[in-house]
Amino acid sequence: MHNRTGEEKIWTALLYGVSGLVLFFLMAPILAIIPLSFNSSTFLTYPLEGFSLRWYREFFASDSWLRALKNSFIIGGASAVLATALGTLASLGLARTNFPGKGLIMALVLSPIIVPLVITGVGFYLFFAPMGLTATYPGLILAHTALGAPFVVITVSATLQGFDLNLLRAAASLGAHPVTAFRRVTLPLIGPGVASGGLFAFATSFDEVVVVLLVAGPTQRTLPREMFSGLRENISPTITAVATIMILVSLALLATLELLRRRNERLRGAKH
Amino acid sequence: MSIAATGLKAELRRAERARKRRAFLLVLPLLLFLIVTFVIPIGDMLRRSVHDTELAGVWPRVAQQIGDWENRSRLPDEALFAALAADLAESRENRSLATAARRLNYAIDNGRSLVFGTARKLPDSAGSWKQAIIEAEPRWGDVELWGAVAQASGPLTGFYLLQALDLKRTAGGDIVSVPSNQAVYVDILLRTFTVSLVVTLLCLALGFPVAYLLATLPTRLANPLMILVLLPFWTSLLVRTAAWIVLLQEQGLVNEAMIWLGLIDQPVRLIYNRIGVYVAMTHVLLPFMILPLYAVMKGISPAYMRAATSLGASPTRAFVKVYLPLTAPGIAAGALLVFILALGYYITPALVGGAADQMISYFIAFYTSDTVNWGMAAALGAVLLTATLILYALYNRLSGSAGMRVG
The missing domain is CATH 1.10.3720.10 (MetI-like)
Known part of the structure; x- marks a missing residue:
């Protein structure tokens, strides 16, 4: 039935108009900050004065920004690897069978997502400061692993839902050791899911600043932490260059996740 | 039921149990990791909201003696004043006076100046510490003040949780609202x-x-x-x-x-x-x-x-x-x-x-x-x-x- 009444037309127009404005609101900050990073002026205002790469040069000439970039990758990378290992193992256990207390364990495993970051950070700081773990790389990596692992569990568990356990039975009946079966059958099939989980964990660490504020020392400052200081004092246009670089990293993460999602769908489709 | 069937049943049950154990063992590393890095630290943080040994740590004698102060509507006796004198002298010596002053400042108006003032004016020896201390800082003659010290001595305290809701406990133990200029x-x-x-x-x-x-x-x-x-x-x-x-x-x-x-x-x-x-x-x-x-x-x-x-x-x-x-x-x-x-x-x-x-x-x-x-x-x-x-x-x-x- 497609007799579009006037009333319906008004609603549709309103829907498109409002949605368009909201989508514009969502994208505007990102679109506004990128051109400023190529502006030659020291003022963060429009209209642009002229094209210049000077803020990128300043970024790459600054020891503190470069150290922050390096720290972000070290801490993000190490915590993502740890979180992926722990989270994937846990997902395999949680997917397989029911055991007593499973609901409680699941709630606990996911709780770092829900507990406010400042509580996680203060708890970690007060507990690990006497042991000398604050203001160290291992301390920060451990804290970020706890924050990233739940995302690995969510992602890998979702992948495992489509996993056919008969494949493992087939492998076992053909004489494969469980470890071999995991390596040759399970891992290739859930691989995209595991990789997505790792990327989620990396992105969590890459974006995190509250725990870093509380736990990191001056030598472990990450990009968001350095940006936080920069935004509190007077804002240099170098920040717009950093922001653009971070947007590029986000874009790369998002694109990789989309590729992994498609690959995962293909693997699932091939099964049926 | 034949023997073979019960045997098979038992074996299936055993296999099922082993499967559950294996599954749990896979979850265990993450579980232990989160308990150590997340659950215990947050639990320990929450403990600090009700468990307070900061004052007792630097003023152990006061913390111990104040437990014997029974009739809280009357001033404590000489033993507690003597303990205060000894603790004040010692914390002056080992530079922990600031900790005591800071902690009492949460509980008492101008608690910081009270602690530093008493420590400064305290004589080396006295026949009655009760007299000497009240002479040095007359506020020590106030029962309310001692009630606040007793609450600050821990080890269990509702002080912080009450304060988080703009409430406090009077010396008599009643819960009342804090004055509006402190209610934040x-x-x-x-x-x-x-x-x-x-x-x-x-x-x-x-x-x-x-x-x-x-x-x-x-x-x-x-x-x-x-x-x-x-x-x-x-x-x-x-x-x-x-x-x-x-x-x-x-x-x-x-x-x-x-x-x-x-x-x-x-x-x-x-x-x-x-x-x-x-x-x-x-x-x-x-x-x-x-x-x-x-x-x-x-x-x-x-x-x-x-x-x-x-x-x-x-x-x-x-x-x-x-x-x-x-x-x-x-x-x-x-x-x-x-x-x-x-x-x-x-x-x-x-x-x-x-x-x-x-x-x-x-x-x-x-x-x-x-x-x-x-x-x-x-x-x-x-x-x-x-x-x-x-x-x-x-x-x-x-x-x-x-x-x-x-x-």
């Missing part, structure tokens, strides 16, 4: 709730039409639009906050656009106040509203709306009576999620808000690293964590485990 925490709690609620409502108002559009458009058109939601979602919080500072500043694009449109003559202040907090937080949390709403709307068959209109309902009536109730689970899940996340916000208000816009997380961090008042940080943390967990339980009940999928 209820204001902070109300402010945190107000900001979270306004942001949630803004997200709902802005997110609903977008989710509806995405759910009803053909996939070919909806997918590219979805990127416009996901890209900001994936962009760093700091990047988005920086962008809002640039956009909302006095010479920012928003002010210039409004002047150009003739809406205003002079630039208005849009940042370092509540407006900035609302705009930036709504922007950051909007995807958390759109995604659950979208998931629920995607599952609503268009046949319902067609049925309603074919039965004679106007499009508006069909939408309000049929579609809207079906989206209720999505609205509840999205609103609770946004509200829970907003409650714990720290970075965005700290960067785009003014002094009067800081939320509870800011004060937890402030008491932890700036003033080293860990008891107060822990008490405020306990309040925030309790509110969060109650709402999370509600969220879980409403949305089931599927609601946990973020992104």
Whole structure:
């Protein structure tokens, strides 16, 4: 039935108009900050004065920004690897069978997502400061692993839902050791899911600043932490260059996740 | 039943148990890791909100003797005053006087100057310490003051939790409101709730039409639009906050656009106040509203709306009576999620808000690293964590485990 009444037309127009404005609101900050990073002026205002790469040069000439970039990758990378290992193992256990207390364990495993970051950070700081773990790389990596692992569990568990356990039975009946079966059958099939989980964990660490504020020392400052200081004092246009670089990293993460999602769908489709 | 059958049954049970054990062993590493790095530290932090040995640590004699002070409507006797004198002398010696002074300053008006003043004026020896101490600082002759010292001596104290709600315990043990010039925490709690609620409502108002559009458009058109939601979602919080500072500043694009449109003559202040907090937080949390709403709307068959209109309902009536109730689970899940996340916000208000816009997380961090008042940080943390967990339980009940999928 497609007799579009006037009333319906008004609603549709309103829907498109409002949605368009909201989508514009969502994208505007990102679109506004990128051109400023190529502006030659020291003022963060429009209209642009002229094209210049000077803020990128300043970024790459600054020891503190470069150290922050390096720290972000070290801490993000190490915590993502740890979180992926722990989270994937846990997902395999949680997917397989029911055991007593499973609901409680699941709630606990996911709780770092829900507990406010400042509580996680203060708890970690007060507990690990006497042991000398604050203001160290291992301390920060451990804290970020706890924050990233739940995302690995969510992602890998979702992948495992489509996993056919008969494949493992087939492998076992053909004489494969469980470890071999995991390596040759399970891992290739859930691989995209595991990789997505790792990327989620990396992105969590890459974006995190509250725990870093509380736990990191001056030598472990990450990009968001350095940006936080920069935004509190007077804002240099170098920040717009950093922001653009971070947007590029986000874009790369998002694109990789989309590729992994498609690959995962293909693997699932091939099964049926 | 034959012997073989019971044997097989037992074997199956054994195999099942072994399977469960193996599954549990796989979960164990993460479980232990989170218990050590997350659960125990937070538990230890919460302990600090009720367990307080700071004063007892530097004034052990006072802490011990004060337990023997039974009739709390009368001044304690010589033994406790002598203990105070000995502890004061010792903490002057080993430089722990500042700790005692700081701790008593939370419990007593001008407690700091009282402690330092007494220590300075105290004679080396005295026939009656009670007389000497009250002579040095007459306030020690006040029963109320000793009541406060007794409460501060721990080890268990409700002081911080009560203070987090602007309450205190009198020397007599009654719980009363603190004087209005000291009452700050209820204001902070109300402010945190107000900001979270306004942001949630803004997200709902802005997110609903977008989710509806995405759910009803053909996939070919909806997918590219979805990127416009996901890209900001994936962009760093700091990047988005920086962008809002640039956009909302006095010479920012928003002010210039409004002047150009003739809406205003002079630039208005849009940042370092509540407006900035609302705009930036709504922007950051909007995807958390759109995604659950979208998931629920995607599952609503268009046949319902067609049925309603074919039965004679106007499009508006069909939408309000049929579609809207079906989206209720999505609205509840999205609103609770946004509200829970907003409650714990720290970075965005700290960067785009003014002094009067800081939320509870800011004060937890402030008491932890700036003033080293860990008891107060822990008490405020306990309040925030309790509110969060109650709402999370509600969220879980409403949305089931599927609601946990973020992104």
